[in-house]
Amino acid sequence: MTQPTANTSEAATPVESFRAERKATATSVVGISPVDGNVATVFARIAWESVVPTPLLDAAVAVLSGAPAWTNLASLWWAESAQGKPKRDAIARQLRWAALAMIPAAFVPYTSWGLLLFVLGCAGARLCWGGMITIRSTLWRCMYPAKERGRYAGWMSIITALTLAMAGATSGMLLERDHQTFRIILLVGAVALWLGSMLYRRIPAPAEPKLIEQERAEHRPKPRPWRDAIAILQKDRGFSRYMAAMFVFGSGNLMAMPIIIQVIRERFEQGYFGGILLGSTLPMLVLPFAVPRWAKFFDRVHILRYRLVHGWFFVSANVFLLTASLTGTLWLLFLAISIRALAMAGGSIGWTLGHLDYAPPGQAGRYMGVHVTLTGLRGLVAPGIGALAYRTVEVAQPGQGGMAFILCVVLSFAGMLMFRRSVQLDAGDATGRRGEGES
Numbered sequence: 493m494t495q496p497t498a499n500t501s502e503a504a505t506p507v508e509s510f511r512a513e514r515k516a517t518a519t520s521v522v523g524i525s526p527v528d529g530n531v532a533t534v535f536a537r538i539a540w541e542s543v544v545p546t547p548l549l550d551a552a553v554a555v556l557s558g559a560p561a562w563t564n565l566a567s568l569w570w571a572e573s574a575q576g577k578p579k580r581d582a583i584a585r586q587l588r589w590a591a592l593a594m595i596p597a598a599f600v601p602y603t604s605w606g607l608l609l610f611v612l613g614c615a616g617a618r619l620c621w622g623g624m625i626t627i628r629s630t631l632w633r634c635m636y637p638a639k640e641r642g643r644y645a646g647w648m649s650i651i652t653a654l655t656l657a658m659a660g661a662t663s664g665m666l667l668e669r670d671h672q673t674f675r676i677i678l679l680v681g682a683v684a685l686w687l688g689s690m691l692y693r694r695i696p697a698p699a700e701p702k703l704i705e706q707e708r709a710e711h712r713p714k715p716r717p718w719r720d721a722i723a724i725l726q727k728d729r730g731f732s733r734y735m736a737a738m739f740v741f742g743s744g745n746l747m748a749m750p751i752i753i754q755v756i757r758e759r760f761e762q763g764y765f766g767g768i769l770l771g772s773t774l775p776m777l778v779l780p781f782a783v784p785r786w787a788k789f790f791d792r793v794h795i796l797r798y799r800l801v802h803g804w805f806f807v808s809a810n811v812f813l814l815t816a817s818l819t820g821t822l823w824l825l826f827l828a829i830s831i832r833a834l835a836m837a838g839g840s841i842g843w844t845l846g847h848l849d850y851a852p853p854g855q856a857g858r859y860m861g862v863h864v865t866l867t868g869l870r871g872l873v874a875p876g877i878g879a880l881a882y883r884t885v886e887v888a889q890p891g892q893g894g895m896a897f898i899l900c901v902v903l904s905f906a907g908m909l910m911f912r913r914s915v916q917l918d919a920g921d922a923t924g925r926r927g928e929g930e931s
Contacts, residue, residue, distance in 0.1 A: 520688030525659035526681040527614040530771035554879035557749040561871020563619040564864035570623030571861035576708040579631040584689035590620035591685035598678035634699035646787030650780040657776035664768035731850040741907020747878035778833035786838040795846035805835035810900040817894020
């Protein structure tokens with residue numbers, strides 16, 4: 493995937509926006525990296541393991557590993573809060589709030605109450621970050637052309653991945669020396685988020701006024717997020733079927749997250765650096781090599797066709813995770829996580845932009861709100877089920893907790909069958925919808 497260049501006047505505005513956004517993105521990602529689901533989860537899993545009861549620690553692992561998903565429950569409200577208002581200012585607001593949420597987590601004691609406050613601080617930052625992601629997808633619609641949007645989103649994914657990989661590896665090495673350095677890491681992250689908020693406000697977006705005008709023209713006197721979500725799902729049957737398939741498919745993938753963290757620590761006995769390497773850095777290093785191919789494929793097909801190819805990578809990853817955990821083979825665990833990283837690379841594009849294949853002009857924010865809120869619902873439930881399944885099996889058969897990955901395999905496979913059925917039902921309108929009514 494070639495990096496965008498300003499060779500023509502048509503490309504000048506998107507490229508100028510891209511150059512400004514990549515700086516803001518890199519800075520903001522450095523800021524959020526300490527509370528990224530796997531980094532924060534690995535830290536909590538090890539730092540508090542000899543301090544708090546196992547059930548409480550398992551609950552913390554489930555909440556933290558699922559935080560990037562379940563915090564999206566508020567996305568409908570974030571979308572409504574930015575409706576008819578400048579998107580860059582709204583993004584800057586979210587980043588500042590995330591910074592403020594992180595600061596208290598830097599001062600918690602190593603007690604049960606300290607763990608609770610740590611989880612709340614990390615979750616609060618992720619909550620605000622999820623709002624930023626929701627609003628940013630709408631901003632992209634007025635910044636980048638429809639046929640090039642996957643390419644730009646792909647580059648943002650690469651920037652995010654490389655930044656998270658470097659930040660995660662650095663955090664892991666520092667924590668191996670002294671776990672108290674996590675306090676400094678959190679404070680540095682808060683400062684970076686604040687700087688990122690200032691950079692986002694400076695991104696050029698000439699088409700933003702037109703988008704705001706379209707949103708205000710709808711004359712919506714009172715926001716009704718949940719009713720609007722239900723109305724959208726009832727009216728757009730194709731989008732509703734897509735969301736149903738995503739719910740089942742995504743639940744299997746989210747369920748795997750706490751199981752992976754537990755297996756890395758208990759089955760393979762990895763410390764801070766090893767845990768963060770496997771749980772965060774390795775997936776982020778694989779992602780940049782896969783995103784360009786996924787982006788090109790995404791720009792050619794409808795999201796349903798995209799999922800029919802992309803989804804099998806997650807199914808395969810879950811099968812290899814099951815095999816690696818049961819056999820205790822470390823290299824197989826590396827392979828499984830690498831395949832999962834390939835799937836995550838494709839998912840980062842499909843998740844961010846897939847709803848635009850259904851959303852009419854002026855409705856992108858609401859469709860994204862529906863999508864991420866449903867992600868939040870499964871993120872609220874699936875990781876907890878995964879953590880409970882792991883501990884239940886582990887207590888009954890020590891060393892075999894990884895059998896819980898069977899649930900992940902079943903759900904991800906069932907989701908693929910639902911995607912296939914959706915393609916058959918939507919054959920009449922599942923192609924050619926991308927870009928309808930866009931300028």
